[in-house]
Amino acid sequence: xxxxxxxxxxxxxxxxxxxxxxxxxxxxxxxxxxxxxxxxxxxxxxxxxxxxxxxxxxxxxxxxxxxxxxxxxxxxxxxxxxxxxxxxxxxxxxxxxxxxxxxxxxxxxxxx
Amino acid sequence: xxxxxxxxxxxxxxxxxxxxxxxxxxxxxxxxxxxxxxxxxxxxxxxxxxxxxxxxxxxxxxxxxxxxxxxxxxxxxxxxxxxxxxxxxxxxxxxxxxxxxxxxxxxxxxxxxxx
Numbered sequence: 001x002x003x004x005x006x007x008x009x010x011x012x013x014x015x016x017x018x019x020x021x022x023x024x025x026x027x028x029x030x031x032x033x034x035x036x037x038x039x040x041x042x043x044x045x046x047x048x049x050x051x052x053x054x055x056x057x058x059x060x061x062x063x064x065x066x067x068x069x070x071x072x073x074x075x076x077x078x079x080x081x082x083x084x085x086x087x088x089x090x091x092x093x094x095x096x097x098x099x100x101x102x103x104x105x106x107x108x109x110x111x112x
Numbered sequence: 113x114x115x116x117x118x119x120x121x122x123x124x125x126x127x128x129x130x131x132x133x134x135x136x137x138x139x140x141x142x143x144x145x146x147x148x149x150x151x152x153x154x155x156x157x158x159x160x161x162x163x164x165x166x167x168x169x170x171x172x173x174x175x176x177x178x179x180x181x182x183x184x185x186x187x188x189x190x191x192x193x194x195x196x197x198x199x200x201x202x203x204x205x206x207x208x209x210x211x212x213x214x215x216x217x218x219x220x221x222x223x224x225x226x227x
Contacts, residue, residue, distance in 0.1 A: 033215065042202050042217035043156070056212030090156070097213050098144045098163060098206050103156040 004104035006091050012110045018079045021107045023091030025072040031055070031094040032074045033101060034066060036087045043090055049074060050097055078109075086111045114139045114207050118218035126226050127195055133188040133221045135203030144206040145186040147177055150220075151199045159201070162186065173197070198225045 005024045013019050025032050031050045035043035045058035049068035063079040072093070078085060088108050092101035119134040137143065147159040160171025167179040177188045186203060203218040 035217075042219045044217070045215050048213055048215070050213075054212070056214040058214065092156070098208065100144075100146055100158045100161045101156075101215075102158070103148075105155045 004091055004093050004102050006089075006104040006107050008107060009105070010108045010110075012112060013081050015081055015083060015111055017081050018077065019081060019109065021076040021078075021089050021091075021109070023074045023076070023093075023104060025074065025091075025093035026102050027072065029072060029093035029095050029102070031097055031099075032068055032072075033092045033094070034074075034076045035090040035092065036060075036085075037090055037106070038087045046076065055097070081111045083111050085109065114205065114214065114216050116203055116205050116216050116218040118201075118203050118221045120221050121219065122222045122224065124224045124226060125193055128192050130191050131189065131193050131197075131223065133201050133203075133223065135186045135188065135218060137184050137186065137203070137205045137216075139184075139205060139207050141207050141209045143208065145177075145179060146204040146206070147171065147175070147186070147188050148202045148204060148217075149173075149199050150202065156202065159188070193223070193225050195225050195227060197223060199223060 007022050033048040034046040037043045048056040052068045065077045068074040088106040090106045092103045115138045117136045125131045145162040148156045162169050162179045170176045200220045206215045
């Protein structure tokens with residue numbers, strides 16, 4: 001098993017900029033989800049992709065968008081960054097819908 | 113609306129004592145239930161899951177949880193904890209509806225095992 005890998009591990013961006021976070025899912029996993037975790041809180045569901053189509057979305061504005069690619073990699077894009085977007089962003093993959101996730105170690109995004 | 117409530121933010125317990133971490137949820141549709149653990153400076157790891165069938169599910173590291181549909185609860189238990197169980201534990205609920213799957217996490221319970 002290769003696990004779930006995320007890049008970069010840390011990132012500093014300026015308010016108003018755009019950012020792309022990347023994730024490589026565990027081999028064979030056709031479901032990927034993205035979460036935002038603020039310090040001391042539980043992960044907040046951003047959205048989920050299943051076989052390259054968005055399959056569910058949390059309460060995040062449209063400036064949070066994503067893509068899933070045939071090679072099981074995925075991206076989280078955030079436009080017009082705000083200070084409150086500073087958080088740990090987690091990617092998680094699953095063999096099938098509802099099976100439980102394998103999480104990556106996350107990308108720590110700081111918006112200044 | 114779907115929600116997950118972990119009733120205790122922190123649970124201190126002595127080594128070899130039993131522990132129960134409580135989780136209640138609300139959902140108007142069918143759900144899958146999960147517990148995850150996050151050790152210090154590590155990522156989230158799946159402890160156990162309930163998809164269907166027996167309401168008592170066993171996970172890794174000696175943990176188990178029981179799904180109670182009438183009380184909409186999914187409490188996590190371990191009969192005897194170790195120092196190494198010190199971590200943050202998250203309950204998660206995946207709702208299944210026509211619009212897709214949506215997973216909500218609780219705020220977490222910090223288990224602190226004392227010698």
